[in-house]
Amino acid sequence: MTGASDEILLDVENVxxxxxxxxxITDVSFDIRRGEIRAIIGPNGAGKxxxxxxxxxxxxxxxxxxxxxxxxxxxxxxxxAARQGVARTFQNVALFxxxxxxxxxxxxxxxxxxxxLFWQALRHGPALAEEIEHRRVCEEIIDxxxxxxxxxxPVGALPYGLQKRVELGRALAMEPELLLLDEPMAGxxxxxxxxxxxxxxxxxxxxxxxxxxxxxDIGVVMDLSDRVLVLEYGRRxxxxxxxxxxxxxxxIDAYLGVGH
Amino acid sequence: xxxxxxxxxxxxxxAKLLRGHAAARGDRPAFRHKDFGLWQTWTWAxxxxxxxxxxxxxxxxxxGRGETMAIVGGNRPKLYWSITAAQMIxxxxxxxxxxxxxxxxxxxxxxxxATVIVAQDQEQVDKILSVRDRLPRVRAILYxxxxxxxxxxxxxxxxxxxVMSKGRAALAEGAAAADLDRRIDEGKGSDASxxxxxxxxxxxxxxxxxxxxxxxxAATDTVAFDRLTDRDEVLAYLPLAWVGDHYLNYAQGYVxxxxxxxxxxxxxxxxxxxxxxxxxxFAPPRVFEALLTRVQIRMEDASAVKKWLYRHFxxxxxxxxxxxxxxxxxxxxxxxxxxxxxxxxxxxxxxxLGFSRIRVAYTAxxxxxxxxxxxxRSIGLNLKQLYGQTEAFLFVxxxxxxxxxxxxVGPPAPHVDLRIAPDGExxxxxxxxxxxxxxxxxxxAEALTPDGYVKTGDAGYFEPDGQLKIVDRAADVGRLVDxxxxxxxxxxxxxxxxxxxxxxxxxxxxxDFVTAMINIELASxxxxxxxxxxxxxxYQELAGHPRVYDMIETHVDAxxxxxxxxxxxxxxxxxxxxxxxKELDADDGELTRTQxxxxxxxxxxxxxxxxGLYGGAAEASISAEITYEDGRKGKLAGTSRIVDAKPHPRAxxxxxx
Numbered sequence: 032m033t034g035a036s037d038e039i040l041l042d043v044e045n046v047x048x049x050x051x052x053x054x055x056i057t058d059v060s061f062d063i064r065r066g067e068i069r070a071i072i073g074p075n076g077a078g079k080x081x082x083x084x085x086x087x088x089x090x091x092x093x094x095x096x097x098x099x100x101x102x103x104x105x106x107x108x109x110x111x112a113a114r115q116g117v118a119r120t121f122q123n124v125a126l127f128x129x130x131x132x133x134x135x136x137x138x139x140x141x142x143x144x145x146x147x148l149f150w151q152a153l154r155h156g157p158a159l160a161e162e163i164e165h166r167r168v169c170e171e172i173i174d175x176x177x178x179x180x181x182x183x184x185p186v187g188a189l190p191y192g193l194q195k196r197v198e199l200g201r202a203l204a205m206e207p208e209l210l211l212l213d214e215p216m217a218g219x220x221x222x223x224x225x226x227x228x229x230x231x232x233x234x235x236x237x238x239x240x241x242x243x244x245x246x247x248d249i250g251v252v253m254d255l256s257d258r259v260l261v262l263e264y265g266r267r268x269x270x271x272x273x274x275x276x277x278x279x280x281x282x283i284d285a286y287l288g289v290g291h
Numbered sequence: 292x293x294x295x296x297x298x299x300x301x302x303x304x305x306a307k308l309l310r311g312h313a314a315a316r317g318d319r320p321a322f323r324h325k326d327f328g329l330w331q332t333w334t335w336a337x338x339x340x341x342x343x344x345x346x347x348x349x350x351x352x353x354x355g356r357g358e359t360m361a362i363v364g365g366n367r368p369k370l371y372w373s374i375t376a377a378q379m380i381x382x383x384x385x386x387x388x389x390x391x392x393x394x395x396x397x398x399x400x401x402x403x404x405a406t407v408i409v410a411q412d413q414e415q416v417d418k419i420l421s422v423r424d425r426l427p428r429v430r431a432i433l434y435x436x437x438x439x440x441x442x443x444x445x446x447x448x449x450x451x452x453x454v455m456s457k458g459r460a461a462l463a464e465g466a467a468a469a470d471l472d473r474r475i476d477e478g479k480g481s482d483a484s485x486x487x488x489x490x491x492x493x494x495x496x497x498x499x500x501x502x503x504x505x506x507x508x509a510a511t512d513t514v515a516f517d518r519l520t521d522r523d524e525v526l527a528y529l530p531l532a533w534v535g536d537h538y539l540n541y542a543q544g545y546v547x548x549x550x551x552x553x554x555x556x557x558x559x560x561x562x563x564x565x566x567x568x569x570x571x572x573f574a575p576p577r578v579f580e581a582l583l584t585r586v587q588i589r590m591e592d593a594s595a596v597k598k599w600l601y602r603h604f605x606x607x608x609x610x611x612x613x614x615x616x617x618x619x620x621x622x623x624x625x626x627x628x629x630x631x632x633x634x635x636x637x638x639x640x641x642x643x644l645g646f647s648r649i650r651v652a653y654t655a656x657x658x659x660x661x662x663x664x665x666x667x668r669s670i671g672l673n674l675k676q677l678y679g680q681t682e683a684f685l686f687v688x689x690x691x692x693x694x695x696x697x698x699x700v701g702p703p704a705p706h707v708d709l710r711i712a713p714d715g716e717x718x719x720x721x722x723x724x725x726x727x728x729x730x731x732x733x734x735x736a737e738a739l740t741p742d743g744y745v746k747t748g749d750a751g752y753f754e755p756d757g758q759l760k761i762v763d764r765a766a767d768v769g770r771l772v773d774x775x776x777x778x779x780x781x782x783x784x785x786x787x788x789x790x791x792x793x794x795x796x797x798x799x800x801x802x803d804f805v806t807a808m809i810n811i812e813l814a815s816x817x818x819x820x821x822x823x824x825x826x827x828x829x830y831q832e833l834a835g836h837p838r839v840y841d842m843i844e845t846h847v848d849a850x851x852x853x854x855x856x857x858x859x860x861x862x863x864x865x866x867x868x869x870x871x872x873k874e875l876d877a878d879d880g881e882l883t884r885t886q887x888x889x890x891x892x893x894x895x896x897x898x899x900x901x902x903g904l905y906g907g908a909a910e911a912s913i914s915a916e917i918t919y920e921d922g923r924k925g926k927l928a929g930t931s932r933i934v935d936a937k938p939h940p941r942a943x944x945x946x947x948x
Contacts (some may be wrong), residue, residue, distance in 0.1 A: 073939035133328075170327035175438070182328065233439060 309909025364411025394635025509723025769800025872929025
């Protein structure tokens with residue numbers, strides 16, 4: 032894959048995270064370069080989702096440092112992360128089920144809306160101009176994700192694969208610098224996976240987004256990613272380009288069990 | 292009304308028609324396209340300028356007179372304009388089905404000798420690039436939608452927009468503009484105007500070449516026949532490569548000067564139809580059937596009051612609607628009841644379907660069920676039938692307003708000379724008649740009689756009122772061992788009129804009796820299953836369910852009863868049938884791209900099931916490896932129960948509807 036620069040967008044150094052006595056992440060370091068697709072894989076309970084939650088500020092690691100866009104941060108809340116250009120999707124789709132596709136994607140624009148609630152409610156003057164601009168951005172995303180036909184459909188009525196797509200749309204609407212995807216292809220059929228892969232690659236190539244994703248489908252991960260971080264029991268066991276990771280005996284052990 | 296032809300100046304080519312519209316009605320809308328959720332509109336003057344830009348760009352690419360330019364994609368304004376642009380400079384545009392797989396497309400592109408291809412998007416470009424080594428003549432591939440194509444550096448691949456800006460720059464200098472004007476003027480009515488590939492129902496697709504003057508003559512006749520004007524509007528959603536789209540939308544649109552609206556995507560067409568509210572519309576019977584099924588399913592879920600209103604006023608419509616539509620005398624009370632129904636049910640229903648403004652609607656391609664046809668006619672939709680062919684440039688027969696029936700396709704269209712050959716084949720000469728098949732003079736000769744009539748390959752006869760009735764493909768009409776006439780499509784159509792049956796294949800030529808293989812319609816049978824607590828996990832499971840079999844058996848029985856009532860067909864009743872474990876699909880080669888059954892192919896693939904039907908078995912299994920058109924292999928496996936159907940005694944005299 033091309034498109035990645037050498038600039039480090041996010042640097043995770045020696046991070047450890049525990050809940051009570053349970054260690055979720057132990058001394059993990061890795062970095063994400065601007066413009067790359069970075070996969071985090073590992074068996075169940077390896078700490079992948081915890082790592083995403085650390086990155087977007089939902090969890091606060093007990094040890095270690097996280098440097099994002101050159102600034103080392105101590106504590107950060109998710110909405111601050113969002114303000115700084117980090118968007119994410121969830122393992123279990125988290126959308127407003129009663130709202131339409133378009134409205135759900137529009138919610139992704141809320142951080143970028145400048146006018147107050149009062150003017151928005153009046154829908155007049157600058158607030159209207161702003162709404163039109165946001166709508167334009169959302170329509171571009173709808174076009175990009177090929178979901179024109181469900182624009183006005185409440186997302187609760189959509190099949191799961193499309194809901195995943197809408198969720199990606201909402202994340203894209205934030206125009207993030209770093210896009211975190213938690214199992215974007217879980218529960219999808221082959222065609223839906225191919226579509227989703229295409230959208231992720233396009234988001235990187237055309238929209239210049241940096242993507243970090245967790246995924247169980249190893250085939251998809253290896254095709255899609257520039258670099259792959261492998262976790263097991265909260266520790267880093269490998270971190271390299273897909274071809275090297277694929278051949279790493281430790282990774283094979285982790286996935287197939289020792290003594291395969 | 293005033294078509295472009297009345298506005299002075301020659302209008303024997305589509306480029307000249309466009310120039311005429313730009314001058315006569317430059318501010319009128321010509322094209323619309325929904326993009327980013329909004330309808331964008333181009334006037335005739337704008338379309339003329341855009342088309343000139345494409346044409347000048349094509350000249351710069353070296354596209355010359357007589358060369359073929361392929362168009363691969365859906366209904367996009369720029370693809371339509373590319374067609375006119377090619378016509379402007381004397382090249383021959385050839386649209387291709389966008390859903391054709393790479394290999395199929397490569398064969399046709401190769402045959403068409405196209406040197407320039409205009410593709411809609413990445414999907415089409417990928418397909419073309421994957422077979423490019425088989426297309427040595429192709430110099431340039433232009434694409435309309437750049438998404439996903441930024442990184443491609445294949446030689447000759449260029450954005451249509453880039454070609455247009457080059458064209459615009461050249462036109463700004465004057466010399467190129469004068470050159471283009473000269474090219475438009477040089478265009479002759481006898482030039483090949485377009486090449487349309489047939490759908491390939493009976494063998495390989497052939498490139499039907501149509502001339503400009505004949506195309507325009509045919510379109511002019513029918514524009515006058517249906518009184519189409521520049522105030523009309525259509526939704527251009529039919530496949531670009533199909534004669535129906537090129538005729539009903541493009542040719543008639545350019546003759547009458549009406550507006551063509553292109554849907555946002557194929558998936559949104561139903562919604563776009565509602566938003567546009569066309570005044571002139573075409574849809575195959577299948578689409579009307581799917582719409583009706585949807586209405587009926589919705590009504591099942593409606594409240595009791597709405598259900599009652601619907602039933603009550605549909606009864607009124609059934610009784611009086613068609614009579615009122617046909618201008619017959621009806622009592623005042625009936626008019627009042629119908630008027631009330633219009634207010635409460637028909638108008639809202641038509642609005643929900645996007646049919647509110649329709650003045651003229653046509654259906655063709657397959658036989659349409661009497662009840663289905665009557666439903667739309669009775670709620671006040673001016674739905675009519677036509678019979679057409681690519682070789683005729685569509686219209687062979689068409690029903691006039693107020694002389695409409697479901698079981699025939701109308702008298703000959705204006706200036707069409709129609710006759711029935713002694714063997715029952717329908718033959719015609721028409722104003723839009725094709726020039727010939729591209730690169731296949733022997734096939735052209737085969738398609739014509741010595742005295743110049745086109746052989747349709749359809750068997751039919753004239754009804755007493757002068758309307759043509761088509762029975763089947765002449766080649767498909769066969770006989771049972773005892774000599775009984777066997778018209779498979781006639782039987783299949785009777786089966787398919789039941790909403791629960793999607794497809795049917797009747798067998799019997801050279802056999803002792805008639806059998807049928809049936810595909811259930813998942814939408815309506817699935818809905819029925821939901822209502823009746825029948826659980827199923829797959830199409831195959833539902834298709835094999837005993838209660839589904841019972842339901843289909845009653846349909847088969849009804850068909851047999853109808854056949855028994857017809858002296859010619861009584862001996863061709865269905866004796867045994869089965870439900871296919873798999874949906875017939877164009878991707879698997881079982882249907883054509885226009886959804887017609889490929890009989891011989893199916894007979895081969897499903898031979899074990901057919902053996903079961905005629906071998907007296909209680910069930911039959913099939914397990915076969917199938918090769919998809921793109922080379923991938925799949926497995927087809929399943930078991931079908933075979934059911935004996937009871938024949939009805941031959942009726943004396945009485946004719947069932």
